[in-house]
Amino acid sequence: MALIGVFDSGVGGLSILDEALRQLPEHDYIYLADSINAPYGEKSSEWIASRSMELCQYLAAQGCDAIMVACNTATAQAIAHIRTELHHIPIIGVEPGIKPAAMQSTNGIVGVLATEATLKSDKFNALLATLPNDCQFIKQAGAGLVSLIEAGQANSEETLELLAQHLEPIQDAGADTLVLGCTHYPFLRKAIRKLLGDSINLIDTSEAVVRQLKRKLETQGKHLDDSKCGSIRLISSKDADTLHQMAQELIQSDLSSHHIESQLVSAFR
Structure with missing residues (x-):
């Protein structure tokens, strides 16, 4: 043990x-x-x-x-x-599961929802550089989401509205796969499904x-x-x-x- x-x-x-x-x-x-x-x-x-x-x-x-x-x-x-x-x-x-996301995506368009610090980090961008160029990654910082989850508001209307704003560019791009690039974000699964339905594949590592x-x-x-x-x-x-x-x-x-x-x-x- x-x-x-x-x-x-x-x-x-x-x-x-x-x-x-x-x-x-x-x-x-x-x-x-x-x-x-x-x-x-x-x-x-x-x-x-x-x-x-x-x-x-x-x-x-x-x-x-x-x-x-x-x-x-x-x-x-x-x-x-x-x-x-x-x-x-x-x-x-x-780290965000962008590699399995690229492998699982059918249309080659992957959304990445993560913190600003993660998306700007050398480690994340070095990992991104190793992946095929034919996969398009739509990077979106989830500003404000962590604070709401910390406050016990993962399923609140305020969280749903903010999450909808963050997911809009990913949805508009036609992504069929979404990387949950922050360990807080799996607690938003219910809200994400409410907004995007069951067709999008969620990647949690x-x-x-x-x-x-x-x-x-x-x-x-x-x-x-x-x-x-x-x-x-x-x-x-x-x-x-x-x-x-x-x-x-x-x-x-x-x-x-x-x-x-x-x-x-x-x-x-």
């Missing part, structure tokens, strides 16, 4: 934790939400890199056997440096990310104990009770078999 750290700017990484609990429920997890600073997508690359390193160092100090940087923006801006500094443990990041975590743990010899479910420690830099409540609302895995505790870490304020 392993202790897995999961870090995000807020509640978006709960989509990654949810998938981890489905695939690897036997491990113990620390979920660290830097909600006092969410969203990261509108901050400078230097700030994102520094803050991400600080929080990953904290998780490493808690004894984590692996860390999942469950934030596309933090992955894009900081993961190379984090891996260099914390080279003794696996660091798994997330959480399943592949957790498979990569599983492979890393296996190389460490971390064997699973199928007889139990691990614990979950929820840590917030803003409001531990709200994080706990939103985890209960957003995570679809059965949490009743896990021991859950939550805490506020004021040192990160």
Whole structure:
């Protein structure tokens, strides 16, 4: 059994934790939400890199056997440096699934909904440059969406209206595939389906990310104990009770078999 750290700017990484609990429920997890600073997508690359390193160092100090940087923006801006500094443990990041989207698209038109920082990052654009020129990517920053999700408004009319504005260029271009390029955005699936219907293919990389975590743990010899479910420690830099409540609302895995505790870490304020 392993202790897995999961870090995000807020509640978006709960989509990654949810998938981890489905695939690897036997491990113990620390979920660290830097909600006092969410969203990261509108901050400078230097700030994102520094803050991400600080929080990953904290998780490493808690004894984590692996860390999942469950934030596309933090992955894009900081993961190379984090891996260099914390080279003794696996660091798994997330990135927009533009490669599988290009492979799955029928008409070669793919929408990418992500934060401004992710879309402008060198890491994202280097990945984009490796893909075939015959696939057209419609890049759209989802400004304002993360803040609404953080406020528990994923399915509100305000969110639906803002999301419709962001999706309009993608829809007008005729995209048949949409990349959810922020870990917050899987919580908008219901709203996206309401606006675009079932014909568009949604790409979310959480399943592949957790498979990569599983492979890393296996190389460490971390064997699973199928007889139990691990614990979950929820840590917030803003409001531990709200994080706990939103985890209960957003995570679809059965949490009743896990021991859950939550805490506020004021040192990160």
